[in-house]
Amino acid sequence: MRLKVGFDGKPLLPPKAGVSRYAEGLLRGLAALPPEELEVVVVYPEKPTRTAPWVLWNLQRATARGFSVFHFPFYYTPLFPACPVTVAIHDVLVLSHPQWFPRAWANTLRWLIPKTARKASAIVTGSHGVAQEIVRLCRVPGERVRVIPYGVDRSLFAPPAEASLAQGLAELGLNRPYLLMVGALEPRRGVDTLLSAWGILRSRFPELELVLAGALRAPVPALQPPPPTVRLLGYVEDRLLPVLYSGAQVVVAPSRGEGFDLPVLEALACGACVVASDIPVHREVFSGAVRFFPVGDAEGLAAALEEVLQDREQRQKLRERGLLLAESFSWEKAAREHWALWREVA
Structure with missing residues (x-):
């Protein structure tokens, strides 16, 4: 079955942060997979904005474009997605240690992350420790959380001459x-x-x-x-x-x-x-x-x-x-594991 996967491109826009590295690396790895079996469509916001209307409305519409699965690289999904969705939750520190974050940001994510986790068909995270915290703090079944270690772009990150x-x-x-x-x-x-x-x-x-x-x-x-x-x-x-x-x-x-x-x-x-x-x-x-x-x-x-x-x-x-x-970490390996997860979810 050929999968058509939507991919939220918002983390690829400036200003970039750590999640941008995950999104860019994963897309590079996905580009190496067989195009006859997987089509990835990066969907950008209609207006480059960080405000809630994009998250709650435009992404809702994006999931209704005939995708087999839609993947969100950063914490949020639409509240009522029109297709199966997967989401990357990189950590839940804002739930376990809210004092480390600006109050408004912490309050928003403390509401959003558990709702996102419960709406998603599957959750991706990079380590077993974080997976356990997601299960504990978001109250989701462990089988919905998939540990996929992240990669490193060895064409860039290598000892220079x-x-x-x-x-x-x-x-x-x-x-x-x-x-x-x-x-x-x-x-x-x-x-x-x-x-x-x-x-x-x-x-x-x-x-x-x-x-x-x-x-x-x-x-x-x-x-x-x-x-x-x-x-x-x-x-x-x-x-x-x-x-x-x-x-x-x-x-x-x-x-x-x-x-x-x-x-x-x-x-x-x-x-x-x-x-x-x-x-x-x-x-x-x-x-x-x-x-x-x-x-x-x-x-x-x-x-x-x-x-x-x-x-x-x-x-x-x-x-x-x-x-x-x-050497044991690569975005190509991470991409294959995401692909396998999407086949299960679809």
Whole structure:
């Protein structure tokens, strides 16, 4: 049976966020599947808007266009879909930890996510830990939740050649050894823990600087103004991310909670040494390939960083294990698993 799958294209529009990486990667993987068996139609909003009328009305109409299944990459579906729908719920942190999010956003999603989960024919998520939380917090049967690990675009995220690395670092203005964090700068990402750890470390490693690449989503007192040894790069283009990851002495992932944490996977695919918070999803997905530290523990993070910075052999082993782990994740594999799910749902 040939499937005609609708795909909500709203996450592909600017401003892009983490879900955009999932949507783009999945569509690339789907493009490699047999066109005689699967047609994917990306449906964009009639008006590029983030407001509720698009979610509640235009998507309702979109599902009535003769699709076998309609897939939504981000949290929401129409309240009364005209065809079977699947939805990606990447995490339910707004349900378990609403204090980490702006109040209006949290209140909206705390209402929307459980309704979406119960309306969907099937739910996709990237890890078993999140799947269990969806079942618990949204009160849906476990058999409706499908764990499909996300992928990494290895045509982009790979160790760059030496010449490309040097050129990219020069373009970014990075001429000193550095520690790196990539991602939105907001409370749940643990940037405060990293900055406290950096305060402990910087006198011991005066040659290093700390580089933060990502949008400042919420006030961070320690960054107002940034200390001289902290560089804020803001948004970094995708083409420069492999250089940024590969050039780092250590990539730090200090988050208090994640659904999957694609930046860690992308860093590993670029041959980076990663130190990550010991949260369930990091332990599930990246165990054996990263150095863990206790979540929220600045002294523990400083100790972990000092250990790997002083141990070249450990850094090399972590890089090798990370590259090997990253090879097991691909958007092509994720696309095939989505396709299998859609065949079941249709």
